[in-house]
Amino acid sequence: MKRIDGGICSVAGVRAAGARAGKYGVALIAASGAAAAVFTTNKVRAAPLDVTGEHLQATAGHLEGIIANSGCANAFTGQRGHDDARMMARLLAGFLGVEEKQIAMASTGVIGRYLDMDLIARLSEEAGSRLRSAPDASAEAARAIMTTDTRIKEIAVEHNGLHVAGIVKGAGMIEPNVATMLCFLFTDADLPAHALQDCLKDAVKESFNMLTVDGDMSTNDTVLLTATGRAKGKVEDLRAALLFVCVELARMMAKDGEGASKCFETVVTGAMNEKDARLAAKAVAKSSLVKTAVYGADPNWGRIVCALGYSGAEVDPDSITLGLEGSGLDVTLVQKGKIVEGVLDSAQRIMKGDAIIIRIDLGLGTAGARSFGCDLTHEYVNINANYTT
Amino acid sequence: MKRIDGGICSVAGVRAAGARAGKYGVALIAASGAAAAVFTTNKVRAAPLDVTGEHLQATAGHLEGIIANSGCANAFTGQRGHDDARMMARLLAGFLGVEEKQIAMASTGVIGRYLDMDLIARLSEEAGSRLRSAPDASAEAARAIMTTDTRIKEIAVEHNGLHVAGIVKGAGMIEPNVATMLCFLFTDADLPAHALQDCLKDAVKESFNMLTVDGDMSTNDTVLLTATGRAKGKVEDLRAALLFVCVELARMMAKDGEGASKCFETVVTGAMNEKDARLAAKAVAKSSLVKTAVYGADPNWGRIVCALGYSGAEVDPDSITLGLEGSGLDVTLVQKGKIVEGVLDSAQRIMKGDAIIIRIDLGLGTAGARSFGCDLTHEYVNINANYTT
The missing domain is CATH 3.10.20.340 (ArgJ beta chain, C-terminal domain)
Structure with missing residues (x-):
């Protein structure tokens, strides 16, 4: 397992950007390919998770991009929350010239508040104009979705010709079965959605699901994996690299747990x-x-x-x-x-x-x-x- | 439900005393009658709980007295811990001129340390010479077993001719199914051990088991109820009074939770x-x-x-x-x-x-x-x- 630089933009086919205004931030990531997802098991589940789940089902696990915001969780927001989540998808789909259902979305922040959609549209516009494949773009996207995080958390590795990389956001509410953490993982492996889902489930189980900051399980936890398909590789190599990446990201989150000194x-x-x-x-x-x-x-x-x-x-x-x-x-x-x-x-x-x-x-x-x-x-x-x- | 003064010594037939030296304290309570107990469900269970359980079984639920110490939990102490717990019972049995198996014991403090039996013997001697039925004796016993508690917690009530009173110790490690809390309850009700056990189980369920300070469940939680049998009364009146007393004690514990401001x-x-x-x-x-x-x-x-x-x-x-x-x-x-x-x-x-x-x-x-x-x-x-x- 060889660590490499560049964050998620080290994976061929991934472009990223981010923009912030006060507590609000928006990250955009463009990456076309088969996709898999793991969500919180909290029964109060934020709108973007429901809508992303519907989209992945409609496309049988294919994504063109991800839009994520910090500042508001869009959780416990009823029908308006669902409409807002769909609007977020449309914003990115517009930039990329793809279908709305090919977009995943994620939110983190205060529960029980409505999104400021004007601000999100403005930040999306700003980020959209900067979408690029460059090391600082990965960091910019990671920074845009930070809440109480004190540092950006990203990693990239190369393993037997495959590349796996991820950014993660999360410092509190971190507990069983994933917690307000948003994690966006990418690989160039040419593997179908069901193989990705299987590898992702196992990696999450041994990493994020074994992480505890405060015992509170979030309404918004989301882990997404997109495979851009630019490299031939074995499932077992992806499995190993993904586990390594997820464990390292979990360690970064523990280290950056809210108020943690060690x-x-x-x-x-x-x-x-x-x-x-x-x-x-x-x-x-x-x-x-x-x-x-x-x-x-x-x-x-x-x-x-x-x-x-x-x-x-x-x-x-x-x-x-x-x-x-x-x-x-x-x-x-x-x-x-x-x-x-x-x-x-x-x-x-x-x-x-x-x-x-x-x-x-x-x-x-x-x-x-x-x-x-x-x-x-x-x-x-x-x-x-x-x-x- | 009428609140009365005097703590546990307001129940006819109850004598108490306590002594302290630094972090160690010993409380002695003499009260003869049918008894019931609820213990922690932690699988690492302190020695005094095992021995008290054996004693209650051997006497079919009859106690002559209780000896409790703070400063050391006598938990995870193996055979030596069991021997020490038995020695504590013998100390009080000697004072009271009763059988060792008629004594219950309880400990609270650091886990994984052996008791300082010399100190416990000295403090027991000191307290034993002061055993009395007086309001300040109840407070003295309650104070002797305090650890991180900031105030003594006691209550006494009269209800349809029955008296129920209790002292409790506990401020941290307080969570599901009772936690290092030691609670000694007394009533003058003339009821058999099985009726007491039934009322106690229900009262604990709605009070201490619904109390949370830090989510940690102790190895030492003990709730003991002794009925001195000096008053005729109905089971339903005892049930009501016991529930009231346990809920009020639980409230006192929440208020005195470690570091709690509200x-x-x-x-x-x-x-x-x-x-x-x-x-x-x-x-x-x-x-x-x-x-x-x-x-x-x-x-x-x-x-x-x-x-x-x-x-x-x-x-x-x-x-x-x-x-x-x-x-x-x-x-x-x-x-x-x-x-x-x-x-x-x-x-x-x-x-x-x-x-x-x-x-x-x-x-x-x-x-x-x-x-x-x-x-x-x-x-x-x-x-x-x-x-x-």
């Missing part, structure tokens, strides 16, 4: 089955007490054990082995249920680092999983107590 | 069934984004709708009615899925108050539930980032 990963092994491994890894990443302990560099591992106990996974306290890795150190705190004495100083040194791995062997089977989390800080409270309605 | 209640109606009502009410109470919005007095009701959407309950966005009550105001923000315009100023005035009711009608059925929560504040992060291991 991130941590929880690696679970020895679970009875995959479901248990995922439950255990997620419960630790999600625990407010673990997250504040990471912030305070406090090796209070009892909180980790406690989270395992209520995770829903099968656990036996006497079988648990627990350790920490980071800052060049690796300590075992609990060995098959027995407290290891004299290691708290080393544990604290690891906890003071900014990249911590919590290692858990449940000792019951052979299944494993990895979750991505970040600390819970004063700044998280600042951001979310003062986020204006 | 509390809120979520009242759900119109759910398809009781399970859905409870899921919906709990999801709102638990959402970090709702909790920070309450802290910031931000009427960002989209976060409430969002939490309903991922709660697991059946919801239809077009059927939701949503309002806020407090500070003498009552506003409807959403009426059957339609955004009500022009009410955000009133909503903000309510959010600035320190007691907020979030009113949700799902519009799908007739079931309802109420949850108890508190805001997520800078002080929560302070407390938990700096809580020493």
Whole structure:
């Protein structure tokens, strides 16, 4: 897996642009090809998700472009929200000279407000005139859809002749089954929509769905994959590259979690089955007490054990082995249920680092999983107590 | 339901005392009678819960007294933890001249540490010499088991000739199915253990199990009810009084939640069934984004709708009615899925108050539930980032 520069514009056939005005931003991406999508499972689902879903169904998974805005989620907006979402599609379809149903759309921002369509039209016009295939165009599109994100998040890789790249937006409301994150992925692989959907589903499962910032699941999460078909390649190579890209984007999101000062990963092994491994890894990443302990560099591992106990996974306290890795150190705190004495100083040194791995062997089977989390800080409270309605 | 003074010592036959030394505290309560218990459902369960469970089984639900300590949870401590828990029971049994199996015990504090039994013996000795039936004795016992609590929490009521009273400890790790809360309830009702268990289970379900501070479920939660049998009374009167007492204690805990500056209640109606009502009410109470919005007095009701959407309950966005009550105001923000315009100023005035009711009608059925929560504040992060291991 070779990292390359250029963001999504490193994939042949992808053009991008973005424009901002205050809290509002609009990103346009033109890329023609087979497409796949994964959406939030929240029952309150924003209008653009419904409309994008309809479009993908109508075209059997083919897209010509994506239009996305920040500033307003267009969620819980009823019929008017649907009309506005369709209008967004028409804006980009007009620029590209394609059909409305060949456009996907996405929104992020405050829930329960109507879109400012005049502003979106103006920003789309501005961005549309700049659509181009250039490294700074990828960054510009990524920047246009940032909300509480503090930095743009993009990646591109080359793997056995295939290219896969993505931009992602998301820093809060990040939890099970994708959360206000908008992620736009591109590849030059010449593969049909159903193969893309299969690879995308698996990649999301091991990456974004194992990411927790605050346990809140958004109404707007959207992951879109478009394949421009310019390169011949194997499904397995796409699968591997896509997983790599999604995991790296998930890590970037954990690092840029709202108010986060550091991130941590929880690696679970020895679970009875995959479901248990995922439950255990997620419960630790999600625990407010673990997250504040990471912030305070406090090796209070009892909180980790406690989270395992209520995770829903099968656990036996006497079988648990627990350790920490980071800052060049690796300590075992609990060995098959027995407290290891004299290691708290080393544990604290690891906890003071900014990249911590919590290692858990449940000792019951052979299944494993990895979750991505970040600390819970004063700044998280600042951001979310003062986020204006 | 008449509130009375005196805490648990207002119930005939209850004596109490407490002693503290630094982070450690020991509470002793002597009360002879039929007993019932509810424990955490965390699979990592502290030693005192196992031993207390054994004791209640051995006596078919009869207790002579309770010994509880703060400072160390005696959780994840293996065989030594069980031995220590039994030693605690022996300490109080010795004072009271009763059998070890007639004693319940409870612990709260750091997980994964062994008890300082010398200190517990010394504090028990000190408290044991002061065991008495006096209003300040109830407060003394309540104070002895405080950890991050900022005030003692006790209540006593008289209802149709029956008395019910309780003390509770708990401010963090408070979540589903009881959390490090220790709650000791007493009544003079002359009722058998199975009737007590039934009333207790129901009361806990509607009170402590609907309380959320941080979403972490403790290894040590314990609710014990002892009936001294000095008064004749009906099961239904006990049920009503017990529910009242438990709900009031839950409210006190929400108000004293770690770092909380204000509390809120979520009242759900119109759910398809009781399970859905409870899921919906709990999801709102638990959402970090709702909790920070309450802290910031931000009427960002989209976060409430969002939490309903991922709660697991059946919801239809077009059927939701949503309002806020407090500070003498009552506003409807959403009426059957339609955004009500022009009410955000009133909503903000309510959010600035320190007691907020979030009113949700799902519009799908007739079931309802109420949850108890508190805001997520800078002080929560302070407390938990700096809580020493």
